[in-house]
Amino acid sequence: MEVRAEYCEEHHVHKELVDSVKLDMPDEESLYDLVELFKVFGDTTRIRILYVLFESELCVCDIAELLSMSQSAISHQLRVLKQAKLVRSRREGKTVFYFLADDHVRTIIGQGMDHINE
């Protein structure tokens, strides 16, 4: 006929499978948070910042110099990393030092590297 069905006619999913899928699927909020976390890792500048912080804490201008980018651009991205709780900071006079918040960062990046190296 002329009218398309919204989905395929013969469904391959069974009731038990649908239930099982819905059980394992995280709630809306967790899913959103998870996606936001991966979005943070999905940017070259932010990944580079995390990599330079692997070695030691650094101030904003040092990171900017190491990555050959403007202070403003780095500061904006450090804000994103901080909101995602991937880095923390401490002030020392005029200078603000940033450092990795915990070891999850290394683990997640490591797993990603494992994948792209087959």
Add this chain to the structure above:
Amino acid sequence: MEVRAEYCEEHHVHKELVDSVKLDMPDEESLYDLVELFKVFGDTTRIRILYVLFESELCVCDIAELLSMSQSAISHQLRVLKQAKLVRSRREGKTVFYFLADDHVRTIIGQGMDHINE
């Protein structure tokens, strides 16, 4: 004076540290690939697709129905997931089934979940 220095005047990074950072920093191509991988995880639709595939392989229309989205939208995203080698597919007549490529997917998502759960 009136002219701003490009970077802070007193650098906190030392030569040894800079060398060490540059040593650990992956090459341009690996960094790019890593970022592209995380970008793939940074979308609600794609994460949802991966979650439903945790249970079993599914055809495109089943995924579309489970996520209440159009066949086209799902197909576009499956293409992205396939290019990232996170899913694979097999054809069976008119139907194409998609399934997880390997266990890195579970590991990476698991690590992400660990982080957001503090």
Add this chain to the structure above:
DNA sequence: ATAACATATGAACAGTTGTTCATACGTTTG
């Protein structure tokens, strides 16, 4: 061969994102 179905894909459009620029904030020094 034709029709119907399942999937794939190109174009377009809206929403999002990262950088730059200008400027504000917070701290130290004279």
Add this chain to the structure above:
DNA sequence: CAAACGTATGAACAACTGTTCATATGTTAT
């Protein structure tokens, strides 16, 4: 206090991304 420095931030703009829509491709059945 004012000036200088290091950092933070809002606005604007270009580049990118995900969905929709229309349509094409590939397979099966009549």
